[in-house]
Amino acid sequence: MNPLRRLLPDTAYAISALVLAVPAFSIAIAGLAAGLGTAVVAGLGLVVLVGTVYVARGFAHVERLRLSGMLGVAAPRPSYLRAQPGRGRVHALLTPLRDTQSWLDVLWSVVGFVTGIFAFVLTVSWWALVLGGLTYWFWQQYLPFDDADNLTLAEILGLGHGRRPESLLYLAIGALATLALPFVVRFAAAVHAGTARVLLCSRAELQARMGVIEESRASAHRAEAQSLRRLERDIHDGPQQRLIRLGMDLGRARHQLANDPATAAETLDSAVAQTREAVEELRALSRGIAPPLLVDRGLAAAVEEMASGQAFPVTVAVDVPRELPVAAETTAYFVVAEALTNVAKHSQASRAHIAVAQREGSLVVTVDDDGHGGARLAPGRGLAGLRERLAGVEGALEVASPEGGPTRLLATVPLS
Structure with a gap:
């Protein structure tokens, strides 16, 4: 999609990243520290870790909704490991801790804090540069300015002294920043979204791919089985019956040769016809099998x-x-x-x-x-x-x- 059309959704996604990243990071770090620190206290630490994992799952689910709803990218939800029936409550309680995706969710809660801060700061700073540069000419009149003591950026760059050169310089900076704004915001959103997709969605995509492969394999087996059954049925109903009749005709002709050569010739003609028809049927059946040609x-x-x-x-x-x-x-x-x-x-x-x-x-x-x-x-x-x-x-x-x-x-x- 055109970066200009993506500007507002990317901006909203990048700015709101910190709103989700801060509580996710805080709870993940606190939960991991408390869980590991109390792991030896009658299993209390394991309960804390399980709770932390479930909270991380919730934040991960919200991030997937943000990816699909705000950026319009595919964000499949992975299949989490489930407890096997009849294994007891302890097994069911500890199952989330044995799930790879659960720990990826926790990892995203930590890493997403870094990328969320990066996306938020870069987006807000660049928008401030654009808006401040484009409007500086207006609100600079309300700023105190001493022509004798003020050393402005325009003067440092050799563009002149005073409010006018300063406002023109900032206007030019704002215009250049405006041109780069869609690409900068797209980059900020892509960094955070890319990290989220890798940690939160790549395993789901792999699971989906494995499901397609397994279904393809099962379909291939079913197709081969159906083809073999149909081939066996067609051979039984077609060429096999003709070959049986051919054998009977040849046996009958053998007995007819001595007493009735004319009838034996007719029987042999019928046998030849049966042979041709059997060959044609076999040729038709072989179309389902790769021919030498x-x-x-x-x-x-x-x-x-x-x-x-x-x-x-x-x-x-x-x-x-x-x-x-x-x-x-x-x-x-x-x-x-x-x-x-x-x-x-x-x-x-x-x-x-x-x-x-x-x-x-x-x-x-x-x-x-x-x-x-x-x-x-x-x-x-x-x-x-x-x-x-x-x-x-x-x-x-x-x-x-x-x-x-x-x-x-x-x-x-x-x-x-």
């Missing part, structure tokens, strides 16, 4: 080969580097394969278009078709499984498919 020639060639094998015309526009991370490349290929499968099975589309491009560190895959629409991310459907797979690599899936069509599937696959 993807490994050998890259995503663009693999997508073009997949598009050419569809029963409806598919145009392709792929603009990506030849070398891509394996996980991202495989996921993008699977997105295209699953999207085309859904188009062929459900959309009754007459044509489709595939676009793959690299934008801002991600692969963006777009699949459009002119079908009847109505596609949904319903549980148990192919698109839901696709979303799970994308979540496993921290990607995202969007589907726009109004009734009557057309349908657009937009997937984002991170490259890192």
Whole structure:
């Protein structure tokens, strides 16, 4: 945001920093001193330390509210350690003392006092310099001035003697200070806010990141499990049944060769047809698995080969580097394969278009078709499984498919 627009919020944040920092520092120091000093007196010191930690948590929570409300920055609240059920009152009482974030809150109560004083003093001093310099020409007339005895700053700098050179000098200083004011106040607020974010929010951000990673891992496992179950079902219902029939046809033809060669030839023709159909079904199933063409020639060639094998015309526009991370490349290929499968099975589309491009560190895959629409991310459907797979690599899936069509599937696959 423009520093000029941030001037008033930054000023309010920097000046009010001391209002929170003074009581937080006083209670933290007093609590730590009293708690450590009486730690050996029947556990009284531990109770004081626990109370100090909880008070520091409260001040930390208020500071997070100030960060988000006054500066508009993200200030997530961390998850504090909680006592395990059934471990007793002593365990519950001492749990805050075993929590890392609790001690970071206490540390901020001490360090924030230093940065709060810095932000307050710098902001107030600079505002005083601006207002005093710009208005000195007015209120200097009420100050006593002896032309003979007064040695002014303007005279020291060789600008002349008297009230006029002095007022012009201070006016120039005030004007220069005004130009620098937004940046100086922004710096003062940033020092205090940066310290607060590091101590009060960085662990929460790390916890959130770990949560995303764990959810991505779980999504990847679910997607792989669903893919394996679907692959097993499709193999059982398709190629396996055809291969069983092929074996039966070949056995029947073997017995027919001696007595009825014509019928045996027809049976062998049927067996050949069954073989072709089984190969086609296996080829279709292999689209969910990285084909050799993807490994050998890259995503663009693999997508073009997949598009050419569809029963409806598919145009392709792929603009990506030849070398891509394996996980991202495989996921993008699977997105295209699953999207085309859904188009062929459900959309009754007459044509489709595939676009793959690299934008801002991600692969963006777009699949459009002119079908009847109505596609949904319903549980148990192919698109839901696709979303799970994308979540496993921290990607995202969007589907726009109004009734009557057309349908657009937009997937984002991170490259890192």
